[in-house]
Amino acid sequence: MASVQHPFPPLLSQDSADIERWLLALNDVYASDEVALIRKACEFAAPLYHDEVDVTGASLLQHALGSASILIGLHMDHETIAATALHAVPNHLQDWREVLTTRFGANVTRLVAGISDMERLRHFSELREAAIADKQEAAQQVEGLRKMLLAMVEDIRVVLIKLAERTQTLRNLSSASPDTQQHIAQETRSIFGPLANRLGVWQLKWELEDLSLRYLEPLLYKKVAKLLDERRVDREKYIADIVAQLQSALAAQGIKGEVNGRPKHIHSIINKMKRKQMEFSELYDIRAVRVQVKDVENCYAALSVVHELWPAIHSEFDDYIANPKPNGYQSLHTAVLGPRDLAVEVQIRTPQMHHDSELGVAAHWRYKENKQSESGFDEKIAWLRQILAWKAELADSGEMKEQFKNELLQDRVYVFTPQGKVIDLPKGATPVDFAYVVHTDLGHRTRGAKLDGSIAPLNTKLQTGQRVEILTAKQGGPSRDWLSPKLGFLQSARSRAKVRHWFSEQNVDDSIAQGRALLDRELVRVGVTDINQEKLAQKLKFNKLDDLLASLGRGEITPRRVSLAIGQEAPVNAPRASxxxxxxxxxxxxxxxxxxxxxxxxxxxxxxxxxxxxxxxxxxxxxxxxxxxxxxxxxxxxxxxxxxxxxxxxxxxx
Incomplete structure (x- = not known):
């Protein structure tokens, strides 16, 4: 397993001398005023955290600054580093928002608040996820939680902080209890690994996946690690020969490029073995090299050189430059039969593609003073928050591609049931919509709602992350008021259809009586007292008046639709409104x-x-x-x- 190599040293202990050495090293990365903010954050957090430890037994401050070191390696801005140092402050201060805003500014406070929100959602989901026996339902819940996490995040740096925190936890996980190891590793594989993949932060993705696998499948992990180690010397010599041949062939064609052996990650090897049902010895990319050339034109020229040197394995070619992955990843992938007819995988990309693939969205952050983020990146962040498909296999499905393009994350809200289940609703949905999604009968019997424990009107628009509890009657049905768009009880067309269906199943005489009351009320509203109601029914395509009244009573036609026809039927001398x-x-x-x-x-x-x-x-x-x-x-x-x-x-x- 190849760990991410960070140029910035981690904090070795909570000793004040070590903390000072860590802070002094910041001067090589940040401007003096930026270092001052980070130092201030550390000095503020240290006495609050005191001797508190994380789940691995490491001190809380050491965990925070270890996470910060990872983010410095990703070239994150000074506000992100300060917020990482302060990430646990909400657990130690009652009025933390006001205090942090005063001392560190609104931006740092928003980042800390975002971290706190993500942590709250994650813990709330644990009870629900642990209680689910059905694997398919559990997978749906995990996917719903992923969507909810991104939907709540206003600043993508919050997700990067959480990814760095999780990486730091995994690095120290060997000292945790077996139960904690399993829980952290499973959560990493379900939530944080896919998040890193979708944000294109490959440096963290590989480490998160490999370290979680070490605890989830220790025997298989050790077996593959041993196989890699046994053949390491021979493989490294073979790769060195490939690199030399390819470098020479590129130079002969006037192509300036850099060729290196590429580290292999145990998680990706095991994944491919399972997915393709292959043995370790059959995998093409155990031996792998990476070529970096200056531009796209040279990428394809280099590909031609590779295929002239060695025969291509055509089933293993992918053009991710012309067809980038959903997370923006770009590269040419090919596999060839190299010397001794051994399979070799070759990746070809530009330096910018490599930079972006390693750092993902982190590559786009700029922390120079007064320099704003690029407008193109703002658009990319908006796109990232629309993500609905989480597994790479979905990209192979045409139907899922269309869903990915057409459904936008910001058009959805994600809320919890009291049991912790994630419910996916259209934006603008109300507690009544929520009730009908959970169960039709629950919707029919809805009489009130609690949002995060507080009573709220039934036409309240739900917000992502809320916990929704429905108050019901033992029996009864929906209100006709729910069908009125002006009152705002229902946003979903599906919910309205369920309400209308309920009324259509009721006694015809009751529907006619309800319709009569609605028609009389509408006539009064528009100021018409003398009208041929039979002719009105015929104009609205009903055979007789009772059919119109029943349809009104069942909610199949609205009073407003009736009033549109009233003006044409009213006598000239009928009293009218202004x-x-x-x-x-x-x-x-x-x-x-x-x-x-x-x-x-x-x-x-x-x-x-x-x-x-x-x-x-x-x-x-x-x-x-x-x-x-x-x-x-x-x-x-x-x-x-x-x-x-x-x-x-x-x-x-x-």
Missing amino acids: TQTIATSDGNVVIEGVGNLVSRTAKCCSPTKGDEIIGYVTRDRGITIHRRDCPFMQRVPEEREDRLLEARWVAKTN
């Missing part, structure tokens, strides 16, 4: 139920006298007159129906 009259070239238009708003005819359908028309309240609070059959009017969503107003032509007066 109106506005506007002049057009063809005649006057009377708009029902509105005061003196600016009005105009729509250019999209250009209504003329004789057309059936309707008014629409625009965002700037004006009114646009459309034809009733205007395509725009046909597509008005249910939640905007309250913007529709009755309108009719009247004779033009002088």
Whole structure:
């Protein structure tokens, strides 16, 4: 297993002299004012942490600064390092937000808050994950937690801090209890390894995966490690010969490049053995080299040189330059039959591709004074937070590729049940939506909700990370108010369909009675007291009035839809709500139920006298007159129906 080699020395002990040596070494990396902030953070944290230790028995301060050393090796900014030193402060101070903001600024405080939020979610999920016997359900819960973690993170540096912390924990895990070793290793394989992979931080990914495997599958790990070690001398000599031949061939073609042997990681070897059902001796990439050339054009030129030197194994070619991996990884991969017909894997990339693949998103952070992050990176971070697919195999599925492209993480919220199960909901979802996702019957019997232990209205929009508890009646059904877009009880079309279905299953007489009450209320609202209701039903495509009333009662048609037809059926002398009259070239238009708003005819359908028309309240609070059959009017969503107003032509007066 090849551990990440960091240029920055870790803290060896909690001794004050060692801490001072660690702080002095910062001067080689950061500006003096940046070092001052990190020193201040260490001096603030040290007395709070005192003699406290982490799960491995290491002192809390040593753990924090060891994690910070890893992040310095990833070239992270000084605020990230300060926040890492302060990461456990929320466990030691009641008013930590105010104190940290005053002493270290809002940016550092936000990072510490993000670390605290991730830790809270992780611990809350442990009970649920441990209780799940079904492997498929457990996998779904782990995936849901991953999504929730990224959805909550406003600054991707928080995730990098957690990855560094976990790497530091694994390095010292041998001194922990067997149960702790298993728990930490399993959580690393389920959560933190995939996070490092998706963020493209290969330096940490390999170490996280290899170290977790050491505890999860110790016998297999030792077997592969032994096989690698037994053949190490022969393999290194063979690779040295390959490097020399390839370097010479590239130079002969005028291609300037750097060729090196590539370290192999035990986790990737075992993964490939399992995935391809191959023995250790059959793997192509036990012997591997990496070629770095100046640009993409030279990458393909170098590939041609490789294939001229040795026969290619065509099934092992991948072009990740033309088709990058979802995490942005780029490189050419090929396998050839080298000298003695032994398989060799060759990776070809540019120095920038190599830099990005090793550091991932960390490569894009800049900590120079007053230098802002690149705009392209801001877009990349936005893209990273849309990630839904977590396993590399999903990239091979066309259907999953489409899902990856079309579903955006920021359009979802992830909340917990009281038992710790993660529920995935559309953004804007309410406790009622949540209840219907958990179980249809729970949705029907919903009467109240608690969010993180506090009573909340049923139309509250849920936020990622909340714990949702539904208060129910022993029996009963949903409220018709839930179907009103204006009241905001339901966001999901699926939830609304379940409510409508419930009403459709109820007694027809009850539905007619409910519909009668709704129709009467709507007639009063629009100011119409004399109307032929049978003709109204026929206009709405119902055979008779009772069918219209039953449909209203079941929630299949909204009162607002009925009111759209009322204006055409009402007698001329029927009392109406307040109106506005506007002049057009063809005649006057009377708009029902509105005061003196600016009005105009729509250019999209250009209504003329004789057309059936309707008014629409625009965002700037004006009114646009459309034809009733205007395509725009046909597509008005249910939640905007309250913007529709009755309108009719009247004779033009002088």
